[in-house]
Amino acid sequence: MNAWQFLILAILLLGSACNIENGCDPSQVCLQTAPEEGQLWVQVNYDSENPQVLLTVFQGEIDHGAVVSSELVNSEDIFYTLPTQTYYSATARYFRENDTIFALDGGDMKVLQGVNCGQDCWEAKTVKLDVRLK
Numbered sequence: 001m002n003a004w005q006f007l008i009l010a011i012l013l014l015g016s017a018c019n020i021e022n023g024c025d026p027s028q029v030c031l032q033t034a035p036e037e038g039q040l041w042v043q044v045n046y047d048s049e050n051p052q053v054l055l056t057v058f059q060g061e062i063d064h065g066a067v068v069s070s071e072l073v074n075s076e077d078i079f080y081t082l083p084t085q086t087y088y089s090a091t092a093r094y095f096r097e098n099d100t101i102f103a104l105d106g107g108d109m110k111v112l113q114g115v116n117c118g119q120d121c122w123e124a125k126t127v128k129l130d131v132r133l134k
Contacts, residue, residue: 024116028121030119030121031123034084035123036083038083040057040079040129041078041127042055042079042090044103044131045133046074049094049095053072053094054072055078055090056090056092056093057069058089060087068080084110088127089106090105090129092131092132106129107129109125
C-alpha cells in the first residue's frame with residue numbers, strides 16, 4: 001500500500017468513525033433482526049366508583065378482533081408483550097351513577113428499521129393506548 005492509498009483509507013475510516021454528531025451512538029443496543037414481539041402499554045384510571053376496571057384488549061379492531069385479554073385491573077399502567085406488525089385495540093368499562101361508559105383506543109405495533117454506526121438496527125415501537133375516563 002503506498003502513502004496515498006494509506007492516506008485515503010485513513011480519511012475514510014476517520015470519516016465513518018462512530019460519534020453522536022453523525023447519528024451514531026455506540027451505547028445503543030442494536031437488534032440485528034426485526035423483533036417478533038413488542039410492548040403494548042394501556043393506561044386506565046380508577047376511582048371510588050370504579051375501584052376495578054374491566055379492560056379488554058383485542059388483536060385487531062374492537063368490533064371483529066380476537067380477544068387477547070379481558071381482566072379486571074386496578075393499576076393505571078398495564079403492559080403486555082405481544083406480536084409485532086399487528087393492530088391492537090382496547091376497551092375499558094367504567095360506571096358513572098346509572099351509566100356504563102366505554103373508553104376505546106387502538107394503534108399499530110410497528111417495527112422500525114434504522115442505522116446506527118453503519119449497522120442496520122431494528123426496534124418495535126411501544127404502542128400506547130389511552131382508555132382513561134376523562
